[in-house]
Amino acid sequence: MTAGCGLRPRPHRVVGRRRLAGDVVSLELEPLEGEPLAFRAGQFNMLTAFGVGEVAISISSAPGEGSTLHHTVRDVGAVSHALTASRVGSLVGVRGAFGTDWGVDALEAEDVVVVAGGIGLAPLRGAIEQLVSSRTRRRRREGAPEAPHPGEHHPPREAREHHSTQPRPPHLHLSVLVGARRPDQLIFEDDLERWREAGAEVEVTVDLATPGWEGGVGVVTALVPRITACEPDRSVAFVCGPELMMRFSARALLDWGMDPERIFVSLERNMQCGCGICGHCQLGPLLLCRDGPVVRYDRTVASLLQERER
Amino acid sequence: MGASSPWKAQHIAGAPNDTAPARTDAADATVLDVEGLVTLLEVLARRGYRVLGPRVRDGAIVHGELSSVADLPRGWHDAQSPGSYRIEHTDDEAFFAWAVGPSSPKREVFPARSVAWRGRVSEGEVAFEDGDAASEQRPTALVGARPCEAAALGVLDRVLGDRGAGDPHFLKRREGAFLVVVECATPSGTCFCDSMGTGPAAGNGFDLALTELAGDGGGHRFLARAGSEIGAEVLSCLPGRPADEADRAARTALLERARTSMGRVLDTAGLPALLARNVEHPRFDEVAERCLACGNCTLVCPTCFCSTVEDASDVAGVLERRRSWSSCFDLAHSYLHGGPVRASTMSRYRQWMTHKLSTWWDQFETSGCVGCGRCITWCPVGIDITEEAAAIRRSDGARRGRRGGR
Ligand SMILES: Cc1cc2nc3c(=O)[nH]c(=O)nc-3n(C[C@H](O)[C@H](O)[C@H](O)COP(=O)(O)OP(=O)(O)OC[C@H]3O[C@@H](n4cnc5c(N)ncnc54)[C@H](O)[C@@H]3O)c2cc1C
Ligand code: SF4
Numbered sequence: 221m222t223a224g225c226g227l228r229p230r231p232h233r234v235v236g237r238r239r240l241a242g243d244v245v246s247l248e249l250e251p252l253e254g255e256p257l258a259f260r261a262g263q264f265n266m267l268t269a270f271g272v273g274e275v276a277i278s279i280s281s282a283p284g285e286g287s288t289l290h291h292t293v294r295d296v297g298a299v300s301h302a303l304t305a306s307r308v309g310s311l312v313g314v315r316g317a318f319g320t321d322w323g324v325d326a327l328e329a330e331d332v333v334v335v336a337g338g339i340g341l342a343p344l345r346g347a348i349e350q351l352v353s354s355r356t357r358r359r360r361r362e363g364a365p366e367a368p369h370p371g372e373h374h375p376p377r378e379a380r381e382h383h384s385t386q387p388r389p390p391h392l393h394l395s396v397l398v399g400a401r402r403p404d405q406l407i408f409e410d411d412l413e414r415w416r417e418a419g420a421e422v423e424v425t426v427d428l429a430t431p432g433w434e435g436g437v438g439v440v441t442a443l444v445p446r447i448t449a450c451e452p453d454r455s456v457a458f459v460c461g462p463e464l465m466m467r468f469s470a471r472a473l474l475d476w477g478m479d480p481e482r483i484f485v486s487l488e489r490n491m492q493c494g495c496g497i498c499g500h501c502q503l504g505p506l507l508l509c510r511d512g513p514v515v516r517y518d519r520t521v522a523s524l525l526q527e528r529e530r
Numbered sequence: 531m532g533a534s535s536p537w538k539a540q541h542i543a544g545a546p547n548d549t550a551p552a553r554t555d556a557a558d559a560t561v562l563d564v565e566g567l568v569t570l571l572e573v574l575a576r577r578g579y580r581v582l583g584p585r586v587r588d589g590a591i592v593h594g595e596l597s598s599v600a601d602l603p604r605g606w607h608d609a610q611s612p613g614s615y616r617i618e619h620t621d622d623e624a625f626f627a628w629a630v631g632p633s634s635p636k637r638e639v640f641p642a643r644s645v646a647w648r649g650r651v652s653e654g655e656v657a658f659e660d661g662d663a664a665s666e667q668r669p670t671a672l673v674g675a676r677p678c679e680a681a682a683l684g685v686l687d688r689v690l691g692d693r694g695a696g697d698p699h700f701l702k703r704r705e706g707a708f709l710v711v712v713e714c715a716t717p718s719g720t721c722f723c724d725s726m727g728t729g730p731a732a733g734n735g736f737d738l739a740l741t742e743l744a745g746d747g748g749g750h751r752f753l754a755r756a757g758s759e760i761g762a763e764v765l766s767c768l769p770g771r772p773a774d775e776a777d778r779a780a781r782t783a784l785l786e787r788a789r790t791s792m793g794r795v796l797d798t799a800g801l802p803a804l805l806a807r808n809v810e811h812p813r814f815d816e817v818a819e820r821c822l823a824c825g826n827c828t829l830v831c832p833t834c835f836c837s838t839v840e841d842a843s844d845v846a847g848v849l850e851r852r853r854s855w856s857s858c859f860d861l862a863h864s865y866l867h868g869g870p871v872r873a874s875t876m877s878r879y880r881q882w883m884t885h886k887l888s889t890w891w892d893q894f895e896t897s898g899c900v901g902c903g904r905c906i907t908w909c910p911v912g913i914d915i916t917e918e919a920a921a922i923r924r925s926d927g928a929r930r931g932r933r934g935g936r
């Protein structure tokens with residue numbers, strides 16, 4: 221479902237803006253005209269700060285979660301600064317949606333382990349939302365049948381059948397492990413709480429505790445062996461964060477007993493076009509804007525990621 | 531008018547340029563004399579094309595506007611070897627007795643600099659203006675492209691064209707263009723199209739293919755074949771006669787001579803896999819000792835497609851997104867916050883070379899190299915992609931020692 225290569229961005233209006241952490245701002249965008257952009261959780265858009273430039277930014281809302289598009293941007297350079305500084309009412313250009321997604325729609329009854337580092341939670345947020353809303357409803361259905369809300373995600377038919385013949389304990393089988401450098405750099409804290417209330421196992425850790433922090437301290441990979449909501453042999457894992465963190469997380473998930481075929485990571489490279497024509501997002505046999513950003517963490521990908529050190 | 535161009539038909543149908551049945555025979559060719567070539571240029575101009583072709587400029591044979599056959603490099607030849615290019619004039623009557631120059635048709639369908647869009651942003655809206663010069667320009671007829679260059683355009687169709695879903699400016703330029711390929715009689719010291727299956731005969735991807743025949747006793751003449759409906763239409767406007775056995779035999783002999791006089795050979799058997807398993811080969815360190823990371827090889831290559839965009843605004847508030855060629859030898863190419871992914875010259879040469887010969891197949895189901903030899907000729911230190919690949923083949927499996935790191 222990757223969009224073609226229109227070179228002109230579609231103007232969107234900033235209709236909401238929220239500062240999530242010191243340097244992280246979430247924007248809500250609405251097209252000036254026409255239908256809202258269609259996308260899947262894990263895909264990204266090329267966002268233009270008019271007069272400044274264009275960068276790849278993941279979509280942090282879930283398909284069907286309201287009519288606006290959410291993007292969560294960390295202010296690290298010229299374009300990201302202009303985006304985070306844009307005010308409600310101003311215009312931002314959007315091209316997309318591009319790339320591969322987490323494949324949430326294709327999931328059947330798998331347990332899902334999400335491992336996020338820092339801003340890496342942004343591309344995962346939509347997938348978690350989708351899982352929480354669909355599976356919360358499925359759980360309700362198992363108890364007392366309830367009509368699904370229109371426009372919401374329905375699990376594939378096979379999954380539902382599978383579910384009815386093999387009843388599972390009534391919880392989400394969703395573990396969300398989140399790491400941040402410091403407590404003030406945690407993003408989506410309200411969402412984390414909401415997901416927890418919906419039945420997900422949500423664990424948060426920081427590298428560096430500050431006064432008042434009562435949560436865990438340490439690297440996010442250390443949380444993997446302590447997962448209780450999911451079983452390694454029935455899980456898929458979605459991982460996003462700094463590249464080194466993703467490599468260590470993948471290793472921890474393998475040690476925990478997961479099949480490498482079921483570990484997915486979202487990778488980042490320089491992207492000038494998002495649609496396969498600029499050549500900047502090369503990663504060995506992959507063009508990451510087209511064959512990624514979400515890729516299976518197989519041996520090829522694992523070895524390609526070491527390129528940076530060679 | 532471009533609707534019947536073979537280029538378009540090719541990518542709309544999704545037929546790979548490299549596996550579509552190539553017609554290299556000249557069974558139903560027409561013979562044109564020099565007057566026929568004169569008429570061809572006139573017919574193309576009359577049909578509204580901007581006619582481009584080879585011309586001598588600044589000591590090289592490059593593409594430029596052609597006003598008549600007098601502009602063609604008649605009697606000129608090129609001598610090429612690793613790191614060296616030279617042209618010389620003789621009293622030879624041939625127009626196309628040279629190999630390839632530094633410029634390629636890529637420039638016409640994918641300019642070195644262009645404007646992706648131009649527009650004005652005011653409080654409530656964005657007003658776009660058409661920023662692409664292609665929309666104002668007449669379609670291009672390129673006369674005297676080489677078979678390897680037609681193949682390179684086929685490669686770009688897969689990459690930039692993406693079967694119609696790709697770069698809209700490229701698609702527009704490509705769709706309207708008319709290509710007259712001239713088969714190769716005089717390959718250079720760096721050519722290896724025979725190894726890549728892209729020449730010296732023209733297989734497909736052209737509107738018209740010519741073979742220049744001279745000095746065989748049959749007079750100075752051209753065997754002409756049409757490769758598209760529009761090509762056939764143009765050919766029917768030219769004064770000619772059907773080719774006979776002698777004409778066809780002369781062409782066969784010419785192509786055979788060309789085939790055996792290529793300066794370079796590349797063994798392509800299992801090459802993508804060979805390179806994929808040898809990314810740790812010590813040869814990459816050795817070549818990096820010589821490579822200047824100047825990027826000349828990418829600039830002259832007819833299939834290199836990388837581009838970078840930059841946004842600008844002027845005092846009047848007009849915004850512009852400028853797009854220009856870029857090179858994987860440039861540190862900024864792989865820049866991510868925190869630094870470039872490919873910092874060493876080794877990793878950048880390896881990226882370029884393995885992309886051309888190996889990972890291009892994974893990404894686009896075709897080779898990224900058509901064997902034109904430009905990267906060898908125009909490399910200031912004469913690095914030769916065929917020699918690098920051969921060296922790796924000779925010591926398949928050798929591994930470089932770890933430098934730094936773990
Ligand atoms: C698929 C994908 C999804 C992404 N999703 C998100 C997302 O959801 N949220 C998000 O915030 N980001 C995301 N990114 C990253 C984003 O695309 C940008 O890379 C990031 O915002 C920085 O862009 P910038 O132009 O603002 O900064 P840049 O100009 O690239 O600067 C980044 C940093 O490097 C420094 N720098 C700039 N140029 C140089 C130079 N030449 N030499 C040395 N240092 C330099 C700057 O000072 C700054 O500290 C994603 C990237 C990809 C590929
Ligand atoms: S890699 Fe070299 S020989 Fe091959 S097409 Fe490019 S310039 Fe020509």
Ligand code: SF4
Nearest residue numbers: 821822824825827909
């Ligand atoms: S191979 Fe030659 S032309 Fe290419 S970057 Fe290196 S020195 Fe320059």
Ligand code: FES
Nearest residue numbers: 494498499501509
């Ligand atoms: S971002 Fe341009 S090709 Fe992938």
